[in-house]
Amino acid sequence: MRPFVFVNLAMSADGKLSTTERRQVKISGKSDFLRVDEIKAGSDAIMVGIGTVTADDPSLTVKSEKLKKERTERGCEENPIRIVIDSEGRTPENAEILHKGPGRRIIAVSEKASDKNLERLSPYADIIVAGKDKVDLAGVMEALSDIDVKRVMVEGGGTLIWSLFEEDLIDEFYTCIGNIIIGGDSAPTPADGTGFIKEENFTRLELIDMEKADEGVLLRWRVKR
Ligand SMILES: NC(=O)C1=CN([C@@H]2O[C@H](COP(=O)(O)OP(=O)(O)OC[C@H]3O[C@@H](n4cnc5c(N)ncnc54)[C@H](O)[C@@H]3O)[C@@H](O)[C@H]2O)C=CC1
Numbered sequence: 001m002r003p004f005v006f007v008n009l010a011m012s013a014d015g016k017l018s019t020t021e022r023r024q025v026k027i028s029g030k031s032d033f034l035r036v037d038e039i040k041a042g043s044d045a046i047m048v049g050i051g052t053v054t055a056d057d058p059s060l061t062v063k064s065e066k067l068k069k070e071r072t073e074r075g076c077e078e079n080p081i082r083i084v085i086d087s088e089g090r091t092p093e094n095a096e097i098l099h100k101g102p103g104r105r106i107i108a109v110s111e112k113a114s115d116k117n118l119e120r121l122s123p124y125a126d127i128i129v130a131g132k133d134k135v136d137l138a139g140v141m142e143a144l145s146d147i148d149v150k151r152v153m154v155e156g157g158g159t160l161i162w163s164l165f166e167e168d169l170i171d172e173f174y175t176c177i178g179n180i181i182i183g184g185d186s187a188p189t190p191a192d193g194t195g196f197i198k199e200e201n202f203t204r205l206e207l208i209d210m211e212k213a214d215e216g217v218l219l220r221w222r223v224k225r
């Protein structure tokens, strides 16, 4: 058993998530920001890779007071469970994700994480150990299902999302394409990693809908199975 998993990203018109220096860029506009806040508030958990934590230091909190209130009225925490996929337990102790706003945090590590890092992070987050070198993502999804997490939003980055596609753990994929060109052949894209080599292994998508979003376009895809 695993939760429903969807990805939400903003990318430039040339398909980049950020710059070659992995510097965070404002890609989407105001209406997309509100949409993202709504889908975040509608999720039980929000997941990012350690690369995103070190590059962007996101808080991943719900921003709107109204949405926070609606969550607490439903008996949920103000924020979804915030999950970092972090093989070695490198999350900095002062990361925003560990401090900003109420709610549970989970850091999923592999057996490679040192005891020192586990001790360092355990005051701030629950730790799940899954996988030998890299985090076993299917194992993490199963553990989330066991604690009644039904809907997971993945915010990036491209390395984590690639692995989730590779392991067929994504159900829907939403990209807001903004009206900028970032360029750079090493700038992160929505699915980095090794990529599929054989055509028969490609993930196939069905378009659910598309709409204009500020100066860009929002595409929503479902993974075909
Ligand atoms: N425009 C947007 O919507 C977003 C952009 N970004 C950008 O993406 C970049 C960060 O992306 P990445 O460097 O690719 O890092 P990432 O956030 O995808 O984290 C990848 C890291 O997770 C760890 N990991 C552990 N187990 C793993 C597994 N089984 N599979 C994959 N990774 C595993 C590894 O240390 C790996 O390097 C930043 O530049 C950030 O600004 C990030 C989120 C959203």
Ligand SMILES: Nc1nc(O)c(N)c(N[C@@H]2O[C@H](COP(=O)(O)O)[C@@H](O)[C@H]2O)n1
Binding pocket: 008, 009, 010, 024, 025, 026, 027, 028, 029, 036, 052, 056, 057, 058, 059, 060, 061, 155, 156
């Ligand atoms: N949806 C969206 N639009 C953009 O233009 C972006 N640059 C991003 N980036 C990601 O959003 C996260 C920020 O989270 P907090 O505001 O700190 O909660 C961060 O991971 C960015 O990479 N997203």
